[in-house]
Amino acid sequence: MDDILLLEAVERYLAGDMQPEEKAWFEQLRENTPEVDQLVVEHKLFLHQMNNYAGTKALKNALHDSHNRLLERGEINDGKPVSTGGKVIQLFHRYKRVTAIAASIAGLVAITISGMVAYFAPNASRQQLQMLGTEMAKLKKNQQYQNDKLRAVESKIPAEATLTGGGSGFLIDPKGYIITNAHVIGNSNFAAVVNHKGEEYKARIVSIDADKDLAILKIDDADFTSLTTLPYTLQKKSTDLGETVFTLGYPRNEIVYNQGYLSAKTGLSRNGVDADSNTCQIAIDVNRGNSGGPVFNSNGELVGIISTKQLEATGVVFAVKTKTLYQMVERLKDSDTSVAHLKLPYGKSSIRNAQRTQQIQKLEPYVFMVKAYTR
Amino acid sequence: MKADTNEQLLLRGLAHNDSKAIDTLYKENFGMVQAFILNNNGTYDDARDIFQEAMITLYEKARSESFVLTCQIKTYVYSVCRRLWLKRLQQMGRYVTASDSLEETVPVEDDVEIQEKKNQEFLIMDRALGSLGEPCKSLLEAFYLQKKGMLEIADSFGYTNADNAKNQKYKCLMRLKKLFFAQYNIGE
The missing domain is CATH 1.20.5 (Single alpha-helices involved in coiled-coils or other helix-helix interfaces)
Structure with missing residues (x-):
């Protein structure tokens, strides 16, 4: 029972509930009795711990309540x-x-x-890519005829006739003689030519030399009026390397101009190895449909006729030389009297001193789109 | 200045366990801590634990008279939570290089360490009380935690008089002290 009273006294003393006399007496007791002193210290620590515990416990409950309260109100989010x-x-x-x-x-x-x-991908259409595909397939053949795409154009041609090929061509005689490539004509029976204004004339095939890749057509149409003299002439001397040349042709339904230079005085034969003295090499950007187009030098003299291009290289084009054309025409004149009056233009071209744009303007009417048909 | 006064009021409220102050503190700071924990591989439960622990740390600070608030409550709470969480992640063996936070932090290492010791003491007391058994636990809690008078306790627990209750309380207290100091001294 004493212990209980003592502890109570300690608690009252620590809580400060003692009267002054009692406190003085208790402090005296503490000083005299180490056990009591020990008890007071120990109990003080314990009560302190107890107080901390009480406070923390109460706070924990409060926090818990607060959490739930706020959760209910939706002011905090808890998954x-x-x-x-x-x-x-x-x-x-x-x-x-x-x-x-x-x-x-x-x-x-x-x-x-x-x-x-x-x-970033090229805006190439599917169709163009396919075209490229077919060209790749033909890569084995080192060289390829620049046949025009087959185009269906309303024409004077009988409906039952089928279009077999196309390209470019140009007059070599104002009476209506047109030069083009043999591969443009192929095995066709007859042809039609269209000028830069879109006027179409029927033409018959006068002569084909598949070996030289040249063909001569004659416009055979009542609508055609003979032109006066040609503005250009055939070049007599050979062309120098590096000389600027240009061409006009119909890779599209519209006449297209392109410019380049002479790269080599001979071309390659169709096996892709041997030199071909009938042709020369030109660095120029041409497409299918340019075949048969004229190649002029800057004096407006005919240097050659666009014929083929090498597929695995860019800008390697072969043109039939003017000399070859001359030889063919001369041979033809000997064998066929009907063409005896064909006269190739020689001399000085009338556009030799003109600006390029003016030269082109002058030349345009003499360059034709050629379409070959079979019946 | 007004904001500072507000924060002082909140801290005083917290020290006195005022539920309004606690609600306000909770509302203003929990979201930030939760976001931090969730962003660093924690769960919602982790966020709650860590935040409440930080609040207790703040409470201990607020209770001590020497405490002076040297930064915003938000900054302090965030710093403590960050420290606690990184420590816990390390304990779990998950070494996490804490993403450099955009939040301002203050050094809280000492506070966190002190709080850890206090947590230990709390756990010792909790365990001691828990192993005491009834009615001792409730009796002591009524006297020391809820600060009820002996008469009231005798009444509610059904003792015939306060002396009997006192007698019982003494026995319980002796057992509790024995349990507590056994652990507490080992802890030291």
Whole structure:
């Protein structure tokens, strides 16, 4: 019982509830009795711990209540289902941000890349790519005729006739003689030519030399009025390397001008190895449909006739030399009297001192689109 | 200046366990801490634990008379939470290089360490009380925690008089002290 009273006294003393006399007496007791002193110190510590415990415990409860209260009011957000959910769901919740970010980045990258591909890819149409495909297939043949794409154009040609080829051509005699490539005509029965204004004339095939790749046509149409003299002439001396040349032709339905230079005095024969003295090499950008087009030098003299281009190289074009044309015409005149009056233009070209644009203007009416038909 | 006064009032409220102050502090700071924990591989439960621990740390600081608030409450709470969480991640063996936060932080290492010791003491007391058994636990809690008078306790627990209750309380207290100091001294 003494112990109980003593502890009570200690608690009252520590709480400061003692009267002054009692306090003085108790402090005296503390000083005289080490056991009591020890008890007071120990109990003080204990009460301090107890107080801390009480305070913290109360706060913990308060925090817990506060959390639930705010949760109910929706003022804080707590993924409550998470804690009761399975491990997989917890993991999902834990990593869903990372996953979402990763997915977003992946999506963004995919969109960006496809966008960039779409943006930077050449705007080539499917059709053009296919054309390229067919050209690749023909790569084995080192050289290739620049046949025009077959074009269906309303014409004077009988409906039952089928278009077999096309290219360019030009007058060598104002009476209506036109030179083109033999491969443009092929095995056709007759041809039609269209001038730069879109006027179409029927033409018959006068002569074909497949070996030289030259063909002579004669416009045979009542609508055709003989032109006066040609503005250009045939070049007599040989062309120098590096000399600027230009061509006019119909790779499209419209006349197209292109410029280049003479790269070599001989061309390559069709096996791609031997030199061919009938042709020369020109560095120029031409396309299918330019075949049979004239090649002029800057004096407006005919240097050659565009014939073929090398597929695996760019800007390697072969043109039939004027000399070859001359030889062919002369031979033809000997064998066929009907062409005896064909007179090749020699001398000085009338456009030799003109500006290039004026030269082209003058030349345009003499360059034709050639279309070959079979019945 | 007004904001500072407000914060002082909040801290005083917290020190006196005022539920309004606690609600305000909770509302203003929990979201930020939660975002931090969730962004650093934590769960909602982790966020709650860490935040409440930080609040207790703040409470201890607010209770001590020497405490002077040298920064915003927000900054302090964030710093403590950050420290606590990184420590916990390390304990879990998950070494995480904490993303350099945009939030301002203040050094809180000492506070966190002191608080850890206090947590230990709290746990010792909690365990001691827990292993005491009824009615001792409730009796002592009524006297020391809820600060009820002996008469009231005798009444509510059904003792015939306050002396009997006192007698019982003494026995319980002796047992609790024995349990507590056994752990407490080992802890030291």
